[in-house]
Amino acid sequence: MADVRTSRLKRLSLTNFRNYASLELDPGAQLVALVGANGAGKTNVLEAVSYLTAGRGLRRAALGDVARRDGDTSWSVAARVEQDGMDVSLGTGLLPGDAGRRVRIDGVDQRTSDSLLDYVRILWLTPAMDGLFTGPGSDRRRFLDRLTLSLNPAHGRQVSSFEKALRQRNRLLEQGGSAQYLSAIEHQVAELGTSVALSRRETVSLLKTTLEAQASLGLPFPIAALELVGEFEAETADQAASDQEDRYRHLLQDGRGRDRAAGRTLCGPHLTDLCVHHVAKDMPASQSSTGEQKALLIGLILAHANLSSAVSGMTPVLLLDEVAAHLDPGRREALFARLQALGCQTFMTGTDESLFASLPDASRLFAIEDGAARMLSV
Structure with missing residues (x-):
């Protein structure tokens, strides 16, 4: 990955964030443990x-809930981020009375948080995701959209616009909107929905290839097979993008009566599910043991980190919350070695x-207590 930029946090500062009145942290390493x-x-x-x-x-917390409880809601x-020797200052936060968070890059206000994607891509794995394979499809779509966003910075806006157009169509159906208005909004829904679907499919396709390559490394994490399923996927399989859009528009028009009765749109990529299969055991991930589901997730994240580096041209920052506690010593050591080989800064x-x-010698370990961070020896 000679052409991939290394992106790392050199310094992190928190003010009135959750339980921290103030925190200064100097990660200073590729692998950082708290x-x-x-x-x-x-x-x-x-x-x-x-x-x-x-x-x-x-x-995915409400912005006001992030503020320290005894603060002024701000x-x-x-952070100071280094990319191959060049530093950039990133900042974000909430001011009293603001509805959205503000973003600054090198002191310059930005219109949206999408600008941050030019400097850092962040992936995470948390205990809340342990039920990903057994939970509702909406959780898996959100997971896939986060993976897609790190490859295609426009994807987040596409998803938001698509969901907004869907809500407008549902409202028109409920209020008895005219066929002309419905056709206009369905044109938007079809265009935006097809774009979202194509981005997701590209991510899944690339991730499949990366997972196959990862299998040759002999890592102690099971390999997953991925598939997008749903009525929309079945109706538009193997069609060109323009044909998919036309097909979706016809499905929307033909389904107006059904959707009006249901109070929602019953066909589209907003209902697509990501099915994950445990390859070695030839069984759905949802039927695998809790430990194997965790290992499948870790394997997916490792593969996607590699893919994100290749596609975006920069190494992502990984956030792995309580990941080591669920692994035996052999898998922990293999995880740390793979993270180091990927070149991703990992917290x-x-x-x-x-x-x-078993962290590599160049790693850093911090004790978190009483709202402060104290560096320990590795």
């Missing part, structure tokens, strides 16, 4: 980092320092 008791604020640090990219953060996260959390005993 250890401390439950409730100490380890995940809060990862959440702060997740706001340094587009989107709603790893908890909060901020700032990990755990309650026990011993979980990170």
Whole structure:
């Protein structure tokens, strides 16, 4: 990956963020581990980092809920990011009375958080995702959209616009809108929905290839097979993009009566599901053991980190919350070695320092306690 830029956080500053009145952290390494008791604020640090990219953060929390409880409802996260020797200052936060968070790059206000994607791509794995394969399809679509966003920075806006157009169509159906108005909005829904679907399919296709290549490395993480399923996928399979859009528009028009009765649009990529299969055991991931589901997720994240580097031209930053506690010593050591080989800066959390005993020597370990971070020896 000679042409891939290395993107790393050199310094992280939090103000009035969750349980932190103020926190200064100097990661200074590729692999960074945060250890401390439950409730100490380890995940809060990862959440702060997740706001340094587009989107709603790893908890998808309301912005006002992120502020420190005894503060003035404002909060901020700032970082110094290094890309191959060049530094850039990133900042984001909320001011009292604001509806959305503000974003600055080198002190210059930005219109949207999408601008941050030019400097850092962030992927994460949290305990809340442990039920990804057994939970609702909406969770898997959101997971896939996050993966797609790191490859295609426009994807987030496409999804938002598509969902907005869908809501407008549903409202028109409910209010008895004219056929002319419905046709106009269905044209938008079909165009936007097809764009979203194509981006997701491209991500799945590229990820399949990367997973196959990863299988040759002999990592102790099972390989997943991926497939997009749903009525829309079946109706538009193997069609050119323009034909998919036309087909979707006809499906919307023909389904007006059904959708009006249901109170929602019953066909489209907003209902597509990501099916994951455990290749070695030839069984759905949803039927695998809890431990194997976790290992499948880790394998997916590792493959996508590799893919994200290749497509975006920069190494992503990974946030792995409580990941080591669910792995035996052999898998932990293999995970740390693979992360180092990928070149991605990775922040990990755990309650026990011993979980990170096999970290490479150049890594950094911090104890999180009493709203502060103290560096430990590795």
